[in-house]
Amino acid sequence: TATLPAPLPSAKMAAVEKRRPVGTPAASFTDSGRPSVSRTAAAVESEEDFLRQVGVTEMLRAALLKVLEARPEEPIAFLAHYFENMGLRSPTNGGAGEPPGQLLLQQQRLGRALWHLRLAHHSQRTAFNNNVSMAYECLSASGRKKKPGLDGRTYSELLRRLCREGCAPEEVVAPLLRKIQCRDHEAVPLAVFRAGMLTCFVLLEFVARAAALFQLLEAPGLAAADRRVGQAVLDTLEGALGAGDHAATPACYLEAGSRLGPDSLALAMDRAATGRRPSSPMAREELKKAAALFIAKVKPVG
Amino acid sequence: MLSPERLAQPDYEYLAQRHVLTYMEDAVYQLLENREDISQYGIARFFMDYFNSVCQGTHILFREFSFIQATPHNRASFLRAFWRCFRTVGKNGDLLTMREYHCLLQLLCPDFPLELTQKAARIVLMDDAMDCLMSFSDFLFAFQIQFYYSEFLDSVAAIYQDLLSGKNPNTVIVPTSSSGQYRQRPALGEAGVPEGVEASLFYQCLENLCDRHKYSCPPLALVKEILNGVQRLTFYGFLGTLSKHPGINQALGALPDKADLMQDPAMDEELERLLAQVPGLVPAVTATPELGCPPSRTPPRVGSPWRPLHHPRKVDTESDGSTEETDESET
Structure with missing residues (x-):
């Protein structure tokens, strides 16, 4: 087999590459030319039967529906995650032998609930609501001894994890959690659960966007923004949210929306920047005020 | 967001x-x-x-060509895999011929068509002296645009030929477009006329092409930038510039900038780790200079990741399969 001109150390490189622990089945796909052309009708039929029998058809249909419902930005990563979660659920992939303890089961349930909750963005309300119901079901199906249902302890734990993984600073979300938390032994109805989840997701996105806005305003290297501009943003926000204080009519949402629209916000910022007040720096810390404004509007549970 | x-x-x-x-x-x-x-x-x-x-992006390894080229993501993954597997060739400064690069490609994709490798080599060699040696980075960047934008380049070639032979490609491909404005084009092919086609006219055709092309096209703004800089250009001149343009490389997103092509600390570490597992490894391996590489190139080879693997038999046996595949396609 040494008929090639000498320079083929590459064969060895490829061997190295093959043995790299890529953690995928790709390496086993060697030489798997797709025999689609030569497949006879009978073989196709038996393959279809096979796929149906082992449940592949049903599994893929469900996965595709989830993709279409959630419309993720990166559907392939979404699918990988989807099947990973499914694998965790099946008993064959549980612990190695020993039965999982209550604590582990609880963690797995929380993980699955979080996964459901994140499948769709909260603005896709139908998909989000479906997923909230799925998460609620996940969490409600508890151990043998306990009655089914979601207790306040689990609910609070889920809220804390959401906020932690949403990278929101603890002191920012703590007031929110105090408002929408339930007592540990309380049963949490689905409506409360849904409202809590939604509020939490909206706040997390709000905080993320506020941080992004601050980053834009930030003077490079100073880690602080111009106070005049920053204050203008906060004032505009307060004005917009305050407008809805009196009546919960749809009109006040529209008014708040228009006050916060990019043009009026930009106008306020522009006015502030050209104003005569002396400039002073504003630290990122003060951003918390924005979150506080938001949280002030949240109705407490109970 | x-x-x-x-x-x-x-x-x-x-x-x-x-x-x-x-x-x-x-x-x-x-x-x-x-x-x-x-x-x-x-x-x-x-x-x-x-x-x-x-x-x-590891899903394309050792898969059939039809799958490797099926999606832009697969193409980018293949380019990345090719770079990661064989960048040591570039690191050592080895120059290879088109056929040898083709062998490397076939190690990752057994039925990789020779035609594509040839087309990539033409970009580097400006359609001349096809048995010349090429550096790894030259070949890689030319191969990148040839492979990733394959269908687009085929259409560009057709347009170029039409322009060269005096036909207006727009009238051929898009019958509805008006063609009167192109009539003042100078007669080509006569002695004394510079070679190639007029850049602005060429750009108009490409703009038109990108509009209706269903395959990936390079960013039009960058194409414009390239064509604005010159009066006239040849097909391979254009492709050569396209392949060397850092913006196009970035937009494609499969490979690092040319300067960082040989940097991959994670991979180096892994190779070091693998090398440490090979028993009886002599660090100062004397490699027989191949391809007529000048001896001055030898020093960086010492300790280069693949070279020592070349020798211990234990490692060799594992790669037999791939070598045979390559042999068959060679003969």
């Missing part, structure tokens, strides 16, 4: 744009090919591994 337009797309369009069904279908084919795996690990695990490997 969200890119909201995907939420408004019809289902089928959303799936097609992201090639979801291509991968789902391929996952099923792979599953049928590897039925024994699923009895061991379960179907969900199989699909998880499959989609993870698609995300990581």
Whole structure:
């Protein structure tokens, strides 16, 4: 087999590459030319039967529906995650032998609930609501001894994890959690659960966007923004949210929306920047005020 | 953050744009090919591994050409794999011929067509002296645009030929477009006329092409930038500039900038680790200079990751399969 001109150390490189622990089945796909052309009708039929029998058809249909419902930005990563979660659920992939303890089961349930909750963005309300119901079901199906249902302890734990993984600073979300938390032994109805989840997701996105806005305003290297501009943003926000204080009519949402629209916000910022007040720096810390404004509007549970 | 337009797309369009069904279908084919795996690990695990490997770009390794070129993501993954596997060739400063690069490509994709490698080599060699030696980075960047924008370049070649032979390609390809404005083009092919076609006219045709092309095109703004800089240009002149343009490379997103091509600390570390496992390794391996490489190139080879692997028999035996594949295609 040494008929090639000498320079083929590459064969060895490829061997190295093959043995790299890529953690995928790709390496086993060697030489798997797709025999689609030569497949006879009978073989196709038996393959279809096979796929149906082992449940592949049903599994893929469900996965595709989830993709279409959630419309993720990166559907392939979404699918990988989807099947990973499914694998965790099946008993064959549980612990190695020993039965999982209550604590582990609880963690797995929380993980699955979080996964459901994140499948769709909260603005896709139908998909989000479906997923909230799925998460609620996940969490409600508890151990043998306990009655089914979601207790306040689990609910609070889920809220804390959401906020932690949403990278929101603890002191920012703590007031929110105090408002929408339930007592540990309380049963949490689905409506409360849904409202809590939604509020939490909206706040997390709000905080993320506020941080992004601050980053834009930030003077490079100073880690602080111009106070005049920053204050203008906060004032505009307060004005917009305050407008809805009196009546919960749809009109006040529209008014708040228009006050916060990019043009009026930009106008306020522009006015502030050209104003005569002396400039002073504003630290990122003060951003918390924005979150506080938001949280002030949240109705407490109970 | 969200890119909201995907939420408004019809289902089928959303799936097609992201090639979801291509991968789902391929996952099923792979599953049928590897039925024994699923009895061991379960179907969900199989699909998880499959989609993870698609995300990581390792799914194209050793797959058939039709699959490798099926989606832009597969093409980018293949380019990345080729670079990662063989960048040591560049690091050592080895120069290889078109046929040798083709062998390397076939190690990753056994049925890789020679025609594509030839086309890439023409970009480097400006359609001249096809048995010349090429540096790894020259070949890689030329191969990149040839492979990734293959269909686009085929159309560009047709347009160029039409322009050269005095036909107006727009009248051929888009019968509705008016062609009167192109008439003042100077007669080509006569002695004393500079070679190639007029850049601005060429650009108009390419703009038109990008508008209706269903395959990937390089960013039009960059094409414009390239063509604005010159009066006239030849086909291979254009492709050469395209392949060397850092902006095009970045837009494509598969390879690092040319300066960073040889940097991959994670990979180096891994190779070092592998080398440490090979017993009886002599660090100062004397490599026989191949390809007429000047001896001055030898020093960086010492301690280069693949060179020592060349020798111990233990490692060699594992690569027999791939060598044979390459042999068959060579003869």
